[in-house]
Amino acid sequence: MTFHTASQTIDGALHIDARTLTDALDFIDYQDDILHIDxxxxxxxxxTYGTPLYVYSKNALLANYTAYVESFSALNDVQICYAVKANSNLAVLATLAKAGAGFDIVSVGELSRVLKAGGDAGRVVYSGVGKTASDIKVALEAGIGCFNVEALSELDTINAVAQTLGKTAPIALRINPDVDAKTHPYISTGMKDNKFGIAHDVAVSAYEYAKGLANIEIVGIDCHIGSQLTEVKPFVDALDKVIELIDELDARGIRLKHIDLGGGLGVRYIDENPASVHEFAEALLPKLLALQAKYGLGLHLEPGRNIAANAGVLLTKVDVLKPTEHKNFAIMDASMSELIRPALYESVMAIIPTKPNHTADVATWDIVGTVCESSDFLGKDRALALQVGDVLAITGAGAYGFTMASNYNTRPRPCEVMADGGLHRVVRVRETLEDLWRGESI
Structure with missing residues (x-):
């Protein structure tokens, strides 16, 4: 089979060089013309498992996590807190917990998953804009490492709950630095018109307010500006603004223990050229080492997509081919219910054959699902040689894939499998029809 370059467009169709793409991915490759995952x-x-099917590489997860540990090893105190929202499967979490990861959560459900997977609550940061009193109580009782606080009213709630429990709550304020991450507006979080964080210009007064609360312990400062960032400069710009605040806080007698720079480093889906973790570290380390020397500050990072995305694929089968005068549609057994990123963000993800088709001609296809929405597409205008029954792989699906899946159109969610050096095991069984109405009554 002839593979074309990902950047090549012929007659409006995207030609992806599947071999070149997989050469850039760890533990996902072609062996004897058949796609292998770990x-x-x-x-x-x-x-063994049917389709649609999510498959994760255990060794890719570990390699991606280790890249952060090694790249920031010059610092004395580094905590890599995997962002659970990217992929919350228990096997994924357990793999990272055993490797020493901390976790970034945004709900009590995610905290419960981390604890179930063997994670340490003391190495968990609780982010998110809508923490309730009951959420805070559960987290404090579990021994949460830090709350990343988004509003003064949240501080009041945390203080009140901590008082009733006779505890002191560790907090960092999430500061919105008004830095343009130059990413999709739906995943930008560091601009002044985003819902996240406390405005930079009121941050000092917010810390002084927190200092006056009896059951609050200030331990850090947090900043997260967005996701899928391919350049390092926005991170550096945000760090500079946070450093200004750290200096002013210290002058006012407010001492911190760590700086949290969030996550957001991008990945290659087709032919993007994001900065590597090593380049990311190289750009930040001089300033972080200076902070360590001056204030003894440790570092928290919250990568999610960068660890999980390219550790996973979604396998899906061609059920129907529907060529028309204006469009050719390949209707798959996966849909926006299984993978919503293309429909929600207009994300362009690589779709490649799991093995060559030597009998069909290459044509331009829209890769779509069976959900009753015109937004139900997985990829548009793809040059592929297809027959009914062929299996395609959507790469980059390890993050924000299954975790955003739904039962829309009353579709059972797919099976998840972990691959590990030639071995494979189910880490979530495929839902049955009976699962779809479990808990309901007539």
């Missing part, structure tokens, strides 16, 4: 043949996976 040493496991996609043929074996499809025959």
């Amino acid at each position: 040493g496991v043949s996609s043929d074996t996976l499809v025959q």
